[in-house]
Amino acid sequence: MLHAEAITLAIGGKAILRDVSLSARAGEITAIVGPNGSGKTSLLRVLTGETAAAGRVRLDRLDVHPRAATALAARRGVLPQATRIAFPFTVIELVRIGHGAGQHATRADIPDRALARVGLGHLANRFYQDLSGGEQQRVQLARVLAQVWEPVGPGGANWLFLDEPVSSLDIGQQLSVMRIARNYAQAGGGVVAVMHDLNLTAMFADHVVMVQQGEIAGAGKPHEVLTSGRLSAVYGCALRVSTLPLGHVPYLLPQAAQEFVG
Amino acid sequence: MQGIILWEVRLPRVLLGVLVGAALAVSGTVMQGLFRNPLADPGIVGVSAGAGLGAITAIVLGSLLPIALRDSLGHFLIPVAAFFGGWVSVLLLYGVATHGGRTSVATMLLAGIALGALSGAVSGLMVYAADDQQLRDLTFWGLGSLAGATWAKVATAAPILLLAMAGAMTLGRGLNGLAFGEATALHLGIPVQRVKTLAILAVAAATGGAVAASGGIGFIGIVVPHLLRLATGPDHGPLLLNAALLGASLLLGADIFSRVIIAPAELPIGIVTAVLGAPVFLWILLRQRPMGDF
Numbered sequence: 001m002l003h004a005e006a007i008t009l010a011i012g013g014k015a016i017l018r019d020v021s022l023s024a025r026a027g028e029i030t031a032i033v034g035p036n037g038s039g040k041t042s043l044l045r046v047l048t049g050e051t052a053a054a055g056r057v058r059l060d061r062l063d064v065h066p067r068a069a070t071a072l073a074a075r076r077g078v079l080p081q082a083t084r085i086a087f088p089f090t091v092i093e094l095v096r097i098g099h100g101a102g103q104h105a106t107r108a109d110i111p112d113r114a115l116a117r118v119g120l121g122h123l124a125n126r127f128y129q130d131l132s133g134g135e136q137q138r139v140q141l142a143r144v145l146a147q148v149w150e151p152v153g154p155g156g157a158n159w160l161f162l163d164e165p166v167s168s169l170d171i172g173q174q175l176s177v178m179r180i181a182r183n184y185a186q187a188g189g190g191v192v193a194v195m196h197d198l199n200l201t202a203m204f205a206d207h208v209v210m211v212q213q214g215e216i217a218g219a220g221k222p223h224e225v226l227t228s229g230r231l232s233a234v235y236g237c238a239l240r241v242s243t244l245p246l247g248h249v250p251y252l253l254p255q256a257a258q259e260f261v262g
Numbered sequence: 263m264q265g266i267i268l269w270e271v272r273l274p275r276v277l278l279g280v281l282v283g284a285a286l287a288v289s290g291t292v293m294q295g296l297f298r299n300p301l302a303d304p305g306i307v308g309v310s311a312g313a314g315l316g317a318i319t320a321i322v323l324g325s326l327l328p329i330a331l332r333d334s335l336g337h338f339l340i341p342v343a344a345f346f347g348g349w350v351s352v353l354l355l356y357g358v359a360t361h362g363g364r365t366s367v368a369t370m371l372l373a374g375i376a377l378g379a380l381s382g383a384v385s386g387l388m389v390y391a392a393d394d395q396q397l398r399d400l401t402f403w404g405l406g407s408l409a410g411a412t413w414a415k416v417a418t419a420a421p422i423l424l425l426a427m428a429g430a431m432t433l434g435r436g437l438n439g440l441a442f443g444e445a446t447a448l449h450l451g452i453p454v455q456r457v458k459t460l461a462i463l464a465v466a467a468a469t470g471g472a473v474a475a476s477g478g479i480g481f482i483g484i485v486v487p488h489l490l491r492l493a494t495g496p497d498h499g500p501l502l503l504n505a506a507l508l509g510a511s512l513l514l515g516a517d518i519f520s521r522v523i524i525a526p527a528e529l530p531i532g533i534v535t536a537v538l539g540a541p542v543f544l545w546i547l548l549r550q551r552p553m554g555d556f
C-alpha cells in the first residue's frame with residue numbers, strides 16, 4: 001500500500017503541489033493523469049522519494065524520503081520521463097546496473113529475461129546511444145523490471161513507478177508495455193504510472209488519479225473519473241466520452257472534441 | 263656503488279612513478295564519473311593548477327604559519343596544502359558546472375579554463391614574493407618530473423595517494439549510478455550525496471598528492487580511462503582498478519622513455535605525457551556526440 005498524505009511542494013516560491021493525498025494499492029495499476037505542467041511528474045518524484053516535500057508518504061511501513069534511498073531501492077523501480085546516460089554503456093550492461101540495485105542481484109538470469117520481456121533481447125550488445133527513442137524507452141523499462149523482478153518479495157509487494165512509459169512507443173508496443181504492467185499488478189505488485197493516453201488509461205488502470213494545477217481533480221475507477229464534464233473542464237476543450245458496451249470501459253475520440261468556447 | 267644508485271635513486275623513483283601514475287589515472291576516472299563526461303580531467307579543468315597553487319603557497323608562505331602547526335605537518339605541509347587547493351577547485355567547478363544533477367560540459371570546460379588561469383596567475387604572484395631559497399625549491403618542484411624522487415618523498419606521498427585510491431575503489435557502483443543522472447542514481451539506492459563528497463575528496467587527495475610529489479604531469483588522467491573504456495566498457499568497477507594499474511605502467515614507461523631518449527640528459531616527463539595525451543584529448547572531442555552534453 002502506497003499512501004501519500006497532504007503533500008505540498010513549492011519550488012522557488014511557486015506552488016507545484018497543494019495538499020495532495022492519494023492511495024495506491026498493490027495488485028492494481030494506478031494511473032496519474034492530467035494536463036501538461038499539472039504536476040504529475042513532480043508528484044511521482046515525491047512518491048518515489050526523489051524530492052522531499054511537506055506531508056507524508058509511506059510505502060507499507062517504509063517512510064519514503066530521499067534519505068531512505070537504499071531501503072527503497074529493494075522495493076521499487078522508477079522509470080523517469082526521460083533518461084540520458086553518460087558514457088557508452090551497452091544495453092545489457094545498463095540493464096545489469098538496474099539488476100544490481102535490487103534484491104535479486106545474485107540471480108544472473110534476470111537481466112536477459114527482463115530484456116526479452118520488453119522484446120529487445122536481440123539488442124543486448126548494442127550501444128544504448130545507438131538505439132531509437134522507443135527502443136531506449138523499453139531498455140529503461142527492462143532496467144527497472146530487472147531491479148524489482150519479482151512482483152512480491154520478502155518485504156511485501158514491490159512497486160513500479162513509471163512516468164509516461166509509452167510516450168514514444170508504437171501502438172503495438174504501447175499495448176505490450178501496458179500488458180507488462182498489468183501482469184506485474186496481477187501477480188501482486190504495485191504499479192503507479194503517469195499517463196497521457198486516456199484510452200489506454202481507461203483500458204488498463206484500476207484506479208485513476210486526475211491532477212489539475214497541482215491539486216487532485218478526481219480519483220476513482222476509470223469510468224468514474226474520466227467523464228465528459230470533468231475532462232472538458234480539466235483539459236480546457238470540449239471532450240465527449242463514450243462507453244464500450246462491454247463493462248464500463250470509457251473511450252475517447254479526438255474527432256469528437258470541439259474547440260472550447262467560453 | 264651500483265647498489266647505492268639502485269637503492270637510493272632508482273627504486274624510490276620507480277615507486278613514486280607507480281604511485282603518481284596510478285593516482286593520476288584514478289583521479290581522472292573518478293572525476294569523469296562525477297562530471298559524467300570523458301573530458302573532465304584534473305589537468306584540463308584546472309584542478310591540478312589549484313593543487314599547484316596550494317603547493318606553491320605552502321612553499322612561499324609556509325614560514326608564516328604558527329611553528330606548532332608547521333612542525334606537526336612536517337613533510338606533509340606541501341601535499342596537504344595541495345590537497346586543499348585541489349579540493350577548493352573541484353568544489354568550485356562542481357558548483358558552477360552542475361545544476362540539478364546535470365553537468366554542462368561547456369560550462370565545465372570554460373570554468374576549468376578560468377580556474378586554471380586564476381590559479382596560474384596567483385601562483386605567478388607567489389613566485390614574486392619568494393626569496394632565493396624558496397625560488398630554488400619552487401624551480402625544483404615545478405619541473406614536473408620524477409627526477410627528485412627520494413625515500414622521504416615516497417614516504418610522504420604514499421599515505422595520501424594510497425588513501426585516496428582506496429577511497430576511490432569503493433565508488434564503482436556509485437559512479438555507475440551517477441552515469442544515469444542523480445535522480446536515477448537515487449532510485450538505484452545509491453547514497454548520492456555521500457558518493458559525491460567522497461569522489462570530490464578522492465580527486466582532491468589524489469591530484470594534490472601527485473602534484474605535490476611530482477609537479478603537474480598532464481594527460482594520464484584522460485588517456486587511461488579512455489583507453490580502458492574502449493577495451494572493457496564503462497563499468498566503473500573494473501575501470502577504477504584497471505586505471506590504477508595502467509596509469510602506473512604508463513607513467514613508468516613514460517619516465518623510462520624520458521630518461522633514455524636524449525641520454526645522458528633527461529626530457530621532462532610532462533612533455534612525454536602531453537605528446538601522448540593531447541591527440542587522445544582531441545580525438546575524444548571529435549568523437550563527442552550530442553548526448554555527451556549531459
Ligand SMILES: Nc1ncnc2c1ncn2[C@@H]1O[C@H](COP(=O)(O)OP(=O)(O)OP(=O)(O)O)[C@@H](O)[C@H]1O
Pocket residue numbers: 011012014016034035036037038039040041042043081
Ligand atoms: N525544478 C523546477 N523548478 C521550477 N518549476 C518546476 C520545476 N519542476 C517542475 N516545475 C513546474 O511545476 C509544474 C509541474 O511540472 P511537472 O513536471 O510535474 O508537470 P507534468 O504534469 O509532469 O507535465 P508533463 O505532462 O508535461 O510531463 C510545471 O509548471 C513546471 O514548470
Ligand SMILES: [Mg+2]
Pocket residue numbers: 040041042081163
Ligand atoms: Mg511529466
